[in-house]
Amino acid sequence: MNILFIGDIVGRAGRRAVREYLPELKSEKNIDLVIANGENAAGGFGITEKVAAELYSYGIDILTMGNHTWDNKDIFNFIDQEKRLIRPLNYPGDLPGKGWTTIKHQQKTISIVNLIGQVYLGNNNSPYHYFENLYPEIKDSDLIIVDFHAEATGEKLAFAHAVDGQVTAVLGTHTHVQTNDAQILPGGTAYITDAGLTGAVHSVLGMKVEKMVEKMKTSLPVRYEVATGDVKLEGAVIKISENNSCQNILSLQQK
Template identity: 50%
Template sequence: MNVLFIGDIVGNVGRTAVKKVLPALQSKYNPHIIIANGENAAAGRGITSAIVKELLESGIHGITMGNHTWDNKDIFEWIDDQPRMVRPANFSEEAPGRGSAIIKANGKELAIVNLQGRVFLPPIDCPFRKADELVDELRTKTKCILVDFHAEATSEKIAMGWYLDGRASLVVGTHTHVQTNDDTILPGGTAYLTDVGMCGSKEGVLGMERGAVIHKFRTQLPVRFVVDEGDWHVHAILVEIDEATGKAKRTQKIRMTETDWLML
């Protein structure tokens, strides 16, 4: 089974880019299931029900989230009605929504789990203990499991990769928006990447207008961040999974820009 995971989609620029390149990615790589991180899809912060519908209709089969899950407050009204969207499972037990789901498409099925780190992020429940609980339960239903670990610290992400080696098919990091060059298959058969990167403007700072970000760093004064409208780039990873064992067989990082994607 081929699984395509698309990095953090940032604002309208990121959504436009993904919808533009997705047919070419489907044609070249033949992914059976496509998952994307959508926590920045609405103007860089959070997501809306209309955007969830837009992404699913574009060909994405499942959506993961992160620390901006609750930024659009109307999400509390509809998140329970979105079985193909997951938010970090180690949020409060009273939080609406779900932390895992089984996605079915093209005759295949893939369990997805969303976790959030605790280093340099707000204090929440332990992602490692929650991973034990969910992954062990999901393995009774399917051997193919993807974990999106939405975390800031590379050390915490690497630790999670090793912790789940042999239990998850893929552990991929999100949140920092910069694609790392450490994709590998760990000894137990788990594909790992510290951060898959992002989809959005490559001319901003992590997808946001660079002038405001630079001003914030220079002055430490409050500023309003807005999504940059410059040329885009798209980051993703393709993983081939052995359905009989749940182990990864092959990984391939994907990087495209607005000026070169037609070379696919």
């Protein structure tokens, strides 16, 4: 089985990248399951039911979220009914939606978990404790895929080592810059610090360059705008053997 994980989809440009590149990638790479981070998919901030449906129609099976989960209020209208969309498990409080889902796919039971970091990302609960509490419920799954949405690279890598051998893969999201460290950890877990950006090539993290530069130069509030033009799709492909172990993880950039 080959699983494609797509890095943060940013706005209309990111959705266009999925539409243009995903069908060919699925065929070329023999992709069986597609998971994508969609927390920036609607105008760069949050997601809507219409945008989620659009992404499913392009071939995405599961959408994960992050710190922008609640930015578009339309999410409250459908997150409890949409089992293909999960938000960070370790958010504080009793919130709508779920932080994990388990699906049956090609005779395999696959659990997908969404976690968010604590460093520079607000008052979130411990991802370690929340995962430890969840693990007994999903440990018999054939595959466990974790989207760890975090700012600090060290926080992502430390968590991956903490669960090495317990999960199939830990895939980092949030920073929108693909890292050059796709690897299989000693215990057999596939890992990459950040899967990257799916959106405009000429951009700063998917946003218009001039807006980001203005913000950095003046420190004044700036209304960010999703960049346009040429697009790219970034992510990682995880190759799973018949006995459910990770054979390889390869970073991917299509543009």
